[in-house]
Amino acid sequence: MPWKGELADRAESLRQKLGAADPEVFSAAVEREVMQRMTLLAQGIEAYRHHPYRRVLPDPPVIWQEGDTRLLDYGACPEAGGAEAGPAVQSAAPLLVVPSLINRAYVLDLMEGRSFLRWLAARGLRPLLVDWGRPGAQERAFTLTDYIAGRLERALDFVVEESGRRPLAIGYCMGGLLALGLAARRQEDLEALVLLATPWDFHADNAPHSRLAAACLPLAAPLLEVMGEMPVDLIQALFASLDPHLVVRKFLSFARLDPASSKAEAFVALEDWLNDGVALAAPVARECLGRWYGDNSAARGQWLLAGRPVDPTAVTLPALSVIPAQDRIVPPASALALANALPAGETVTPTVGHIGMMVGGRAEASVWQPLQEWILARAAGPN
Structure with a gap:
């Protein structure tokens, strides 16, 4: 068999060992190993199904809502002094946090001790999470333009008016593309831009x-x-x-x-x-699969938002791209293409994975802390 170069020596050693093995003994050993693994797999699945853990973290206050989309104020969580903080909460630097449309937003607030948003709130920032919810009758007809130039811009308008400040936009995965689209249209109303594991060149590496x-x-x-x-x-x-x-x-x-x-x-x-996924509105699914993945429209300058191409070279905001070195969902080369296109862009490449960067054991030291320092250095005071 043809083997990749780095496996060739190991493959040859394995071939020689197999050549000396008794076929019947070897076959029986393989069957035993398969049965042991299948039994262990079934045990693992059953252990998961019957595990007593249930997520009990309460949602923070909803300060704005349109359709099934809510804006959750993590600055009013107990970690930030609670709702009683009043003016102190509103004076904290606002962060408009934009997750993907596909998975539920609470990956950024997963559980006690593993909540990126509550961790930021406890350190004097005011994360405002855009919780897209599930597509209802209205959202099923939405395009990316409806989500970004419509709903997300109106959420931004609310934050600017309510806080009296320009928020810093943070986008995670697909949410990074939504945040970029928002910045391309409204960068004068944003303080800076953070892109977490955000794809751009969909044909890079894979x-x-x-x-x-x-x-x-x-x-x-x-x-x-x-x-x-x-x-x-x-x-x-x-x-x-x-x-x-x-x-x-x-x-x-x-x-x-x-x-x-x-x-x-x-x-x-x-x-x-x-396992708590969210369906994707049909027009968005056609844009994402057909245009982003199929045509590579973003990297080719052909992704249109409200009729105009999204051009990262025109986004002059201070920008930080966090590109996980072990990301298997968004190849680092895909995210790097966007980072390199941003005129005022900086890049960090922590040794974590796509989801591990938010909830893994190394997330706080390798991602959260450097990100907090970067934000604090660029968060301006009230307008």
Whole structure:
């Protein structure tokens, strides 16, 4: 068999060992190992299903809402002094935090001790989370222009008026593209821009997978037409195709954990979030899969927002791109293409993964703390 260069020596050593093995003994050993792993996998899945952990963190106050989209004020959480803080809360530097439209926003507020937003609030900042919710009857007809030039801009208007300050925009994953679109239209109303694991060149490193994702669009067309949205299960299948063996590996590992351990609880919290997905409005699904993934429209300057191309070279705000070095969802080269296009852009590359940068054990030291320092250095006072 042809092997990659770095595996050639190991493959040759394995070939020689197999050549000396008794076929029947080897076959029996493989069968035993398969059965042990399958049993352990089933045990891991059952342990997850019956684990007692449930997320109990209460939502912070809703200070603005339109349709199913809410703006949550983490500056009024107990970690920031609570709602009683009043003027102190409103004087803190506002952060307009924009998550993806696909997964639930509470990955940024996952659980006690692993909440990026509550951690920032406890350090004197005022995170305002855009919780997109689930597409309702109105949102199912939304395009990216409706979300960015409509709903997100109106949320920005509210923050500027209510706080008397220009917020700093923070976008995570797909939310980074939404935040970039907002900055391209309204940078005079923003203080700075932070992009967390934000893709741009969708054909960088893994063009075949991007084209494969786009090729699913015609197959999903009847569903999109009838339902008005891309179902969660189909979105999950696309993510799973990035690493088909990930589910097996993670549940094998979980089966070996002490169910009462904090590590097991953190696993369940994250897995519950992953399984609590959100459908995508049909017009947005067509734009994302067909244009972003298929045509690579963003990197080619052909992503249109309200009829005008989104041009990162025209966004002159101070900008920080946090590009996880171990990201398997957004290849670092994809995010780097956007970072390099921003005139006032800076880049950091922590040794974490796409989700680990927000909830992993190294998130605070490698991402949260440097990000807080960068924000504080650029957060201006009241207008």
